[in-house]
Amino acid sequence: MPDIVVKTEDVVKEYRMGSNVLRALDGINIEIERGEYISLMGPSGSGKSTLFNMIGALDRPTEGEVYIDGQNMSHLSQRQIAAFRCHRVGYIFQSYNLLNVRTAHGNVTLPMIFAGIPDKERNEKAEKLLDMVGLGDRMYHLPDELSGGQRQRVAIARALANDPSIVLADEPTANLDTITGREIIDLIKQLNLKQGVTVISATHDLKMLDVSDRIVDIRDGLVERIRNRDEIEIEVGEVGGHE
Amino acid sequence: MQQQTPIEEQIDLPFVESLRISFQSLKIRFGRSIITTAGITLGIAFLVSVWTNNEIELALQESGRSSAITNLDEAAEQGISTKDIWLIIMSLIVCVVGIANSMLMAVTERFREIGTMKCLGALDGFVVRLFLLESGFQGFAGALIGALIGLLGAVILGLKNYGLDLFFYFPLLPAQHENGAFQLGVLLLILFGCILGMILAIIGSSFPAWRAAKLPPAEAMRTEV
Numbered sequence: 001m002p003d004i005v006v007k008t009e010d011v012v013k014e015y016r017m018g019s020n021v022l023r024a025l026d027g028i029n030i031e032i033e034r035g036e037y038i039s040l041m042g043p044s045g046s047g048k049s050t051l052f053n054m055i056g057a058l059d060r061p062t063e064g065e066v067y068i069d070g071q072n073m074s075h076l077s078q079r080q081i082a083a084f085r086c087h088r089v090g091y092i093f094q095s096y097n098l099l100n101v102r103t104a105h106g107n108v109t110l111p112m113i114f115a116g117i118p119d120k121e122r123n124e125k126a127e128k129l130l131d132m133v134g135l136g137d138r139m140y141h142l143p144d145e146l147s148g149g150q151r152q153r154v155a156i157a158r159a160l161a162n163d164p165s166i167v168l169a170d171e172p173t174a175n176l177d178t179i180t181g182r183e184i185i186d187l188i189k190q191l192n193l194k195q196g197v198t199v200i201s202a203t204h205d206l207k208m209l210d211v212s213d214r215i216v217d218i219r220d221g222l223v224e225r226i227r228n229r230d231e232i233e234i235e236v237g238e239v240g241g242h243e
Numbered sequence: 244m245q246q247q248t249p250i251e252e253q254i255d256l257p258f259v260e261s262l263r264i265s266f267q268s269l270k271i272r273f274g275r276s277i278i279t280t281a282g283i284t285l286g287i288a289f290l291v292s293v294w295t296n297n298e299i300e301l302a303l304q305e306s307g308r309s310s311a312i313t314n315l316d317e318a319a320e321q322g323i324s325t326k327d328i329w330l331i332i333m334s335l336i337v338c339v340v341g342i343a344n345s346m347l348m349a350v351t352e353r354f355r356e357i358g359t360m361k362c363l364g365a366l367d368g369f370v371v372r373l374f375l376l377e378s379g380f381q382g383f384a385g386a387l388i389g390a391l392i393g394l395l396g397a398v399i400l401g402l403k404n405y406g407l408d409l410f411f412y413f414p415l416l417p418a419q420h421e422n423g424a425f426q427l428g429v430l431l432l433i434l435f436g437c438i439l440g441m442i443l444a445i446i447g448s449s450f451p452a453w454r455a456a457k458l459p460p461a462e463a464m465r466t467e468v
């Protein structure tokens with residue numbers, strides 16, 4: 001039996017703007033296995049980020065349930081949700097979302113401060129993580145002093161601070177050039193392979209295709225289809241052939 | 244599903260940790276912090292100068308050395324003219340609105356930061372405490388400086404009007420005059436100004452911070468200023 005980390009049951013999300021109701025998610029059912037690399041793909045406005053927010057407990061669904069590690073997220077208390085965000089998930093965003101008032105190192109230590117990890121331990125771990133993402137020589141720079149690719153590396157190091165079992169990435173390469181984007185994808189893929197972290201990434205980026213185990217195509221708030229890696233490779237091959 | 248790992252409860256941060264984070268934030272955003280603080284300073288400077296000026300006039304009236312400009316009959320009767328009352332109320336309103344506005348601006352700019360901290364595991368209470376500490380410190384520092392500036396302004400004006408007599412009759416401490424008029428004294432006014440500035444800064448910042456902290460992080464992070 002597969003080990004399911006994330007399961008959504010008929011997840012609906014509506015946004016109300018005055019009398020208008022926009023149905024951003026229209027009943028999403030997906031199951032994601034531990035250790036998978038999943039890409040959520042779809043046109044702009046299809047609901048990828050909305051789904052990302054539901055899975056990461058960054059917003060509540062209007063209807064339906066999200067289960068993480070078998071836990072129904074809607075049954076958690078405020079404190080449990082905070083602990084969930086702190087320990088179980090690492091978030092990576094398109095716009096990095098680093099805290100500008102903290103250095104690269106300070107950004108990486110913050111989730112560990114929230115987790116109550118002692119000073120010395122968290123400082124060492126932050127150094128180790130920043131080294132791993134290739135920023136050993138930029139640790140004490142503020143985000144403003146770093147390039148986009150470097151900022152995203154800080155965000156990745158920060159996402160890993162409390163050894164999450166899931167990394168959620170919302171268009172992590174959208175603000176980066178092709179080569180830097182490739183490096184970021186490789187870095188995330190390495191985590192997936194070496195540490196067994198489950199990766200769920202919303203993306204437009206076709207470079208993500210060949211590292212994904214499965215691709216979930218989202219359209220108009222619905223799962224249009226789910227493709228496996230072997231099906232993808234054929235399509236990538238076709239795309240490659242035309243070039 | 245196979246696995247049912249219970250999700251633990253998030254812990255509270257020790258107070259020193261919050262203090263450290265808030266000071267660091269003030270330090271790095273020093274330029275912006277100064278501007279916000281300047282809003283508080285101006286409000287309190289205006290308030291304290293108007294009030295101190297009023298105290299000085301009252302004290303010198305009582306001493307019989309009032310400047311000729313004042314309507315003596317009215318002053319003797321009421322101790323404080325309607326014009327002065329109006330000015331005092333106006334200065335209070337300007338001060339409240341000014342401080343609330345500068346704090347609100349400063350918090351609104353940081354909605355994304357609040358959302359991000361919540362993604363990393365911050366409790367709502369931590370976010371509020373962070374803003375409480377930052378704004379309390381800013382409020383106190385800004386108000387103290389403002390009160391001193393306001394005092395200086397009123398003293399200069401008093402020197403111009405009354406010359407060195409000002410220092411003989413300076414209403415530093417609370418006083419009860421023979422005709423029953425009561426004066427609070429400048430010292431208490433300054434203290435009041437500092438406390439008011441701090442309270443206004445704290446309310447002006449913690450209230451919007453609390454509202455932002457209650458939002459789901461996805462919404463807080465959407466806010467672009």
Ligand SMILES: Nc1ncnc2c1ncn2[C@@H]1O[C@H](COP(=O)(O)OP(=O)(O)OP(=O)(O)O)[C@@H](O)[C@H]1O
Nearest residue numbers: 015022024042043044045046047048049050051465
């Ligand atoms: N907070 C919100 N309030 C109102 N409407 C929203 C909100 N968030 C998203 N939407 C709407 O929901 C729909 C889905 O948005 P979402 O951000 O999930 O799309 P997306 O697939 O991530 O798009 P993109 O690729 O451009 O990031 C869009 O029509 C969007 O306008």
Ligand SMILES: [Mg+2]
Nearest residue numbers: 048049050202
């Ligand atoms: Mg999106």
